[in-house]
Amino acid sequence: MSGWTLIDNEFVDQVARRAGLPRDEVARREERGPSLLERLARTLANASPEMFITTGEHPVSVETEEDTLVKTTERVIAEAAREGRVVLVGRGAQALLASRANALHVYVVASKAFRRTVAVERLGVDPATAEKTIAETDGHRDEYVKARYGRDRQDLTQYDLVLNAERLGFDGAAEIIVAEVRRRGWK
Numbered sequence: 001m002s003g004w005t006l007i008d009n010e011f012v013d014q015v016a017r018r019a020g021l022p023r024d025e026v027a028r029r030e031e032r033g034p035s036l037l038e039r040l041a042r043t044l045a046n047a048s049p050e051m052f053i054t055t056g057e058h059p060v061s062v063e064t065e066e067d068t069l070v071k072t073t074e075r076v077i078a079e080a081a082r083e084g085r086v087v088l089v090g091r092g093a094q095a096l097l098a099s100r101a102n103a104l105h106v107y108v109v110a111s112k113a114f115r116r117t118v119a120v121e122r123l124g125v126d127p128a129t130a131e132k133t134i135a136e137t138d139g140h141r142d143e144y145v146k147a148r149y150g151r152d153r154q155d156l157t158q159y160d161l162v163l164n165a166e167r168l169g170f171d172g173a174a175e176i177i178v179a180e181v182r183r184r185g186w187k
Helices: 011-019 023-029 034-045 062-083 112-121 130-149 165-183
Strands: 005-007 052-054 059-061 086-090 106-109 161-164
Touching: 005 062, 011 023, 011 062, 052 161, 106 165, 112 130, 161 165
Parallel strands: 005 086, 106 161
Antiparallel strands: 052 059
């Protein structure tokens, strides 16, 4: 379908630009709840939860900067949704746009073995840590949506379609999504 824009990793670029932070910093923090960020900061910096990040003007607590990143991400989602004809991947968009009648919410599932293979072959994840990386990523996403929106990301009742990419294949899943978009007259 032509005329549609996919926004996935572009979220990171837009949020980083708007927040005035390095892309890598935003990528490390995306889709994580505050308590995870505090644990991550302790691990990476070997510091206490009271660690501060300086922006040059004055110290900003990790929690405050996290809130800024979330609000910036929400603005990017809202602006993209207003433009229409956009596919938003992750970042709590399903929760943020839950009440919009013109949004199609899709949850894509697959077995752990299939997800592991995709992570290694398509995303370049180290095979030795793939399962751990997937579990941590899922946990971070679950925590983010719960902490920020009070919702269970895996509650399938909040989605219009639940598709098994392992059984359907990525092309098959995409065909079903396109068919639903056309059925709704959104072409």
